[in-house]
Amino acid sequence: MRRPLTVVPLLVLALLAGCAATPVPPPTPTSTPAPVTPSSPAPQALVVAPGERPPTVMDGDCVAALTPEELSHTIGEPVTRVFRRDERWTRSLNGVGGLSCEWEGEAVRGGFEILPRAGLGSAEFTPDQDELYFQECNPDWVCAWQWETEGLRIVGSFQGLPAMTRERVDSLGDLLGSKIAARADVYGQPTWQQDRSRWWSAPDCAQLAASVGTLLGAELTGTWLGHHDTPSAGTALADTAVAYRMCLLDDAATAANRLILSSTAGLGWDVPWAGEGAPVDTGAHAVEAYTRPGGGYIAGTMFELTDGVNVLSAEVARDAPWSSAEVLGALGSLVANGL
Numbered sequence: 001m002r003r004p005l006t007v008v009p010l011l012v013l014a015l016l017a018g019c020a021a022t023p024v025p026p027p028t029p030t031s032t033p034a035p036v037t038p039s040s041p042a043p044q045a046l047v048v049a050p051g052e053r054p055p056t057v058m059d060g061d062c063v064a065a066l067t068p069e070e071l072s073h074t075i076g077e078p079v080t081r082v083f084r085r086d087e088r089w090t091r092s093l094n095g096v097g098g099l100s101c102e103w104e105g106e107a108v109r110g111g112f113e114i115l116p117r118a119g120l121g122s123a124e125f126t127p128d129q130d131e132l133y134f135q136e137c138n139p140d141w142v143c144a145w146q147w148e149t150e151g152l153r154i155v156g157s158f159q160g161l162p163a164m165t166r167e168r169v170d171s172l173g174d175l176l177g178s179k180i181a182a183r184a185d186v187y188g189q190p191t192w193q194q195d196r197s198r199w200w201s202a203p204d205c206a207q208l209a210a211s212v213g214t215l216l217g218a219e220l221t222g223t224w225l226g227h228h229d230t231p232s233a234g235t236a237l238a239d240t241a242v243a244y245r246m247c248l249l250d251d252a253a254t255a256a257n258r259l260i261l262s263s264t265a266g267l268g269w270d271v272p273w274a275g276e277g278a279p280v281d282t283g284a285h286a287v288e289a290y291t292r293p294g295g296g297y298i299a300g301t302m303f304e305l306t307d308g309v310n311v312l313s314a315e316v317a318r319d320a321p322w323s324s325a326e327v328l329g330a331l332g333s334l335v336a337n338g339l
Contacts, residue, residue, distance in 0.1 A: 046192040053266030054194060057114045057152075058187045060084055062101035065114060065187075071103055074175050075161065079105040088274045092238035095267050096120055097192075100234060112156035113133050113234025114180060118192055120153060123241035125233070133233040136166060143169045144233045147177020151189070154180050155233040158294035159171065183330035199265035201308045203339050205247035208261060211339070212249060214321055215330035219252040225260060242266055248297075257298045259327075260315040262339060270307040273313075280324075281331025289328060303328065305335045312339075 048054045059066050062084045071079040085100040092102050096119025102111040125133070133155075137143035143164050147154040155175045158164055209222025225246040231239070238244075243265040249258050277290030282305065294304035296315040301324065303314045312335050316327050 006069075024155055037334055040230070041149060044087050044130040046190050047196045048192055050195050050266060050276055051306075052201050053094065053269045054116075054119055055192055056094070056097055057116055057189060058184055060099055062099065065101065065183050066112065066176065067100070068103065068277065070179065071176070072105070073110070074179075075158075075172055077108045077161070079103050079153055085111070085317075087184055091264065091267060091270060091273075092242050092244050093266070094270065095242045096238050098234060100232070108158065108160040108162075110156060110158040110161070111230060111232065112154060112176065112180065114184060115153045115155075115234055117151055117153065119194060120237065120241045121194075121196075121260055123237055125237060129233070129236050132230075133236075137169055139164045141194050145169050145173025145177070146186055147173060147181065148231065149181045151271075153234075153237065154182060155237070157232065193267070196266065198307075198309045200263055200339055201265075202243040202245040203247070203263055205245070205249075208247050208339065209249045211334060212259065212261070212330060213252075216326065216331055218258075218321075220249045220258060221255075222247045222249050224248075225297070234317040256319075257317050259317070260297055260300075260312040262311075264311045264313075266309060267311045268306045268309045272304055277304060280328060282328045282335075284329075284332030284336040287332045287335050289332060303331065305331055307335050307338075310335070310338075 008201050036285065046055070062082050066082060068079045068082050071082065082101060082103040087094060090098075090100040093113060096115060098113055098115040098119065100111065100113045112252070133144040134146060142157045142159045143161070143166070144155060144157040146156075156173060156176060158169060158172070161169070168264065205222035205224050207222070209220040213220040227246070227249045244262070246262040248260055250256060251258055271288065272290040273292060277292050280289050280291055280303070282289045287305055287307055289303060289305040292304050292313075294302065296302060298315060298317050300315040300317045300320075303316070305312045305314070312331060314331055315329070316324075320327070
């Protein structure tokens with residue numbers, strides 16, 4: 001405890017002696033205060049522009065997330081390799097900064113997808129998707145699992161796993177998901193956010209058909225089409241995040257297939273798809289368009305258009321009653337006006 005000052009006794013003695021008290025000077029500081037160092041500013045989050053590619057989780061390194069040895073040890077089955085899925089077929093996942101990985105062994109195979117919440121935004125599984133992927137397991141097909149952290153959504157699946165019950169898949173998924181999440185934390189990831197100010201919303205297929213029909217002078221009906229094969233759980237979630245929608249447009253009178261249109265938000269950086277395509281003119285301002293090789297659902301002619309942010313892919317039936325120039329003009333106008 002600090003001792004009390006002796007000022008009062010000194011004053012008493014001075015008065016008894018008939019003298020005026022002499023003020024006691026304040027003590028001289030023996031040290032100067034340390035200078036105040038301004039705190040370092042908090043790191044600013046990287047803002048990904050509307051049509052730019054976001055950072056990919058773990059720089060796209062699947063083995064850094066999970067090795068074949070770790071998988072073998074966890075599931076009790078030999079796993080020979082872990083590899084990244086072909087990026088041409090993971091477009092929605094790429095658009096949210098996700099990573100799609102596959103693995104295979106002698107008798108069992110599977111995959112996992114790591115999706116940053118920064119790219120997913122508010123996307124969630126629909127009740128139907130939740131039932132499809134995460135309820136009962138089909139031992140003759142694929143059974144999925146999921147794991148969540150504050151910054152990541154991780155989903156995975158098994159195929160050919162012995163005794164593939166929901167309980168076993170969830171238990172193994174917990175082990176794998178926690179390991180992947182820990183690896184992602186150690187690997188590090190820049191803090192980022194997406195500017196979605198120019199992103200399209202998922203169109204209503206009937207309204208899209210009406211708009212295209214007006215531009216082409218035709219009466220069309222529109223229905224939701226979806227993927228040819230059931231997508232992975234991670235793809236389904238990423239599709240929602242990038243507002244992916246595929247619509248089949250038919251002739252209202254004959255029900256003949258005329259067009260298939262697929263719209264995706266934020267993937268302007270990935271046009272033309274896989275770097276393949278010859279540029280074509282739509283006549284619309286600030287719209288780029290390309291032909292794409294190969295056929296699709298209806299073995300038609302393929303086009304891809306972008307306003308630099310969003311993407312509209314089109315397949316036009318070869319027996320459609322319009323020229324390529326007419327179709328491109330209509331689609332170019334559609335894209336220029338935001339669907």
